[in-house]
Amino acid sequence: MADNKSFDVIIVGGSYAGFSVAMSLGRALRNVLIIDSGLPCNRQTPHSHNFITQDEEKPSAIAEKAKKQVLKYDTVKFLTDLAVSRTKTDKGFEISTQSGKIFSAKKLVFATGLKDIMPNIKGFSECWGITVLHCPYCHGYEVKNQKTEILVSGYAAFHLAQLIRNWKNDLTIFTNGKSELTQEQTDEIKRHNISIVEKEITSLKHKDGVVEEIIFSDNSTFQLKVIYSRTPFEQHCKIPELLGCELTEQGLIKVDAFQKTTVDNIFACGDNTNPLRAVSYAISTGNITEVLLNNAMIEEEFLRWQ
Numbered sequence: 001m002a003d004n005k006s007f008d009v010i011i012v013g014g015s016y017a018g019f020s021v022a023m024s025l026g027r028a029l030r031n032v033l034i035i036d037s038g039l040p041c042n043r044q045t046p047h048s049h050n051f052i053t054q055d056e057e058k059p060s061a062i063a064e065k066a067k068k069q070v071l072k073y074d075t076v077k078f079l080t081d082l083a084v085s086r087t088k089t090d091k092g093f094e095i096s097t098q099s100g101k102i103f104s105a106k107k108l109v110f111a112t113g114l115k116d117i118m119p120n121i122k123g124f125s126e127c128w129g130i131t132v133l134h135c136p137y138c139h140g141y142e143v144k145n146q147k148t149e150i151l152v153s154g155y156a157a158f159h160l161a162q163l164i165r166n167w168k169n170d171l172t173i174f175t176n177g178k179s180e181l182t183q184e185q186t187d188e189i190k191r192h193n194i195s196i197v198e199k200e201i202t203s204l205k206h207k208d209g210v211v212e213e214i215i216f217s218d219n220s221t222f223q224l225k226v227i228y229s230r231t232p233f234e235q236h237c238k239i240p241e242l243l244g245c246e247l248t249e250q251g252l253i254k255v256d257a258f259q260k261t262t263v264d265n266i267f268a269c270g271d272n273t274n275p276l277r278a279v280s281y282a283i284s285t286g287n288i289t290e291v292l293l294n295n296a297m298i299e300e301e302f303l304r305w306q
């Protein structure tokens with residue numbers, strides 16, 4: 001880490017989206033600081049899929065490779081730390097970190113991702129991303145021959161049932177208590193021979209994240225290998241909201257087509273702005289961010305020049 005405390009751009013979040021912005025900005029000769037706390041949302045997943053050139057790679061290996069390539073540019077600095085607070089100043093922004101450091105920049109990028117909120121089922125979080133899956137596009141092909149069920153209620157269950165049938169048509173939905181599916185959704189699900197089980201779940205029996213059984217509150221069990229589920233999420237970092245950035249109804253940071261937030265000089269990219277969560281998407285929005293951000297800086301400097 002350099003001693004410099006003042007940067008053109010601070011990027012909070014140094015995972016796929018953050019590194020993508022940093023590479024483009026670094027190559028555009030901007031002095032950039034990345035602050036990252038090291039908790040990407042896919043950290044438990046053994047293999048990442050559906051991104052050409054990196055299919056089946058370990059998520060951390062993709063990020064490590066990105067970091068190595070980005071830090072080759074002497075314009076980019078990296079700090080492992082948690083950004084905890086912010087101040088708006090005359091010249092831009094100040095970001096303070098958990099370890100007590102303060103940095104300033106003209107512009108901010110939040111590439112901070114989302115935090116998935118685990119349900120109160122013992123064993124669920126340990127299996128998350130390993131055998132409890134959120135996305136068949138990311139992991140469906142690999143588990144297509146394994147006994148697979150759905151654990152969620154309401155519209156998410158209806159949507160997942162439709163989706164997962166593309167990979168597996170022998171399915172049961174476990175709603176963990178009274179079903180919140182509408183009558184119409186229930187009828188449609190039953191028409192496709194998908195059963196609905198409303199028993200309450202206490203835990204998932206597993207070995208190192210490999211699920212073996214659902215254990216219900218009446219002590220009965222159900223054996224299976226794979227579960228699809230959908231969890232609620234929240235913004236991993238609250239600083240954009242504290243700076244006045246608006247969120248969408250879904251809880252994502254509101255951005256325009258160039259990833260600019262509703263607050264001047266603040267951009268956001270990756271998962272925190274879009275429900276289509278994928279490594280490739282996070283990287284592409286990082287690239288888009290850089291284009292507008294750097295153009296804005298070029299125009300500002302051009303106008304000021306005399």
Ligand SMILES: Cc1cc2nc3c(=O)[nH]c(=O)nc-3n(C[C@H](O)[C@H](O)[C@H](O)COP(=O)(O)OP(=O)(O)OC[C@H]3O[C@@H](n4cnc5c(N)ncnc54)[C@H](O)[C@@H]3O)c2cc1C
Nearest residue numbers: 013015017037039040041042049083113129270271278279
């Ligand atoms: C279980 C699981 C499996 C997945 N599998 C796949 C797959 O196979 N293929 C695929 O394409 N996609 C997959 N995804 C989606 C993919 O992981 C995400 O789309 C991608 O990680 C988003 O990248 P990001 O950079 O936006 O956010 P993240 O990768 O989540 O990174 C955000 C970073 O910001 C940091 N951060 C947050 N707040 C702060 C702060 N205040 N200060 C400093 N740092 C901060 C975090 O520590 C983290 O390092 C999966 C997702 C999950 C949850």
